[in-house]
């Protein structure tokens with residue numbers, strides 16, 4: 182876990198977030214995914230099954246939470262700082278259920294995430310240190326929703342393209358041993374116009390287990406959550422779609438510039454000429470299912 186100094190004050194307090202710094206070159210054949218979301222539990226609701234698929238398939242997956250959800254309670258006796266630490270612990274437990282071992286908590290104040298140069302620099306630093314082939318984040322164009330969701334989605338997408346790949350943006354990162362990095366694929370979660378669907382049928386139990394780790398947010402029992410998902414399954418099945426799917430808006434970025442590990446990925450593709458649908462690097466899958474974000478709004 183990597184944390185930053187606490188920032189639970191008003192938005193006038195500059196968030197002094199520090200991302201993890203990892204200057205060690207990853208193995209050439211290692212596939213890496215980074216999930217950047219606004220609050221603890223965003224990942225489990227929108228893409229927990231996809232993350233579990235990636236972990237099972239040998240991907241190294243890291244989570245980055247911009248806030249720790251320190252406003253996410255109706256209990257006014259709770260101290261924001263304590264709530265934030267409680268939700269970080271819940272996120273750590275959920276991450277382990279999904280096969281993810283690293284959570285980066287930036288501790289921006291919940292509800293006060295702004296599209297600033299400071300946040301762009303911070304997310305570029307996270308991308309350059311984690312070196313993901315795949316980025317998953319909120320769809321910032323999804324319309325009315327929690328403002329942190331919109332802002333994090335837009336800034337993370339900007340950070341992936343073109344900022345992180347271009348050396349003239351935030352060249353001071355070189356002092357930390359971080360060079361430009363090219364993200365190949367982005368999956369936007371919670372999209373109103375999904376064009377890529379991941380079959381998560383084998384991960385339902387893990388997704389429910391991970392959701393239940395967020396006890397401060399999810400009051401439903403396992404059975405209630407399971408019934409809710411079964412209801413969605415029957416609705417989706419009735420429309421002739423994938424019963425258990427998570428939907429995304431998928432974007433790919435090619436071109437020259439920053440170093441990437443596409444050669445290794447191509448070699449991997451040669452070894453596996455029939456990539457699974459669950460591999461986001463594989464060719465785009467036509468829409469076969471629609472899976473609205475399985476989450477409450479907070």
Ligand SMILES: [Zn+2]
Nearest residue numbers: 219220223327
């Ligand atoms: Zn959220």
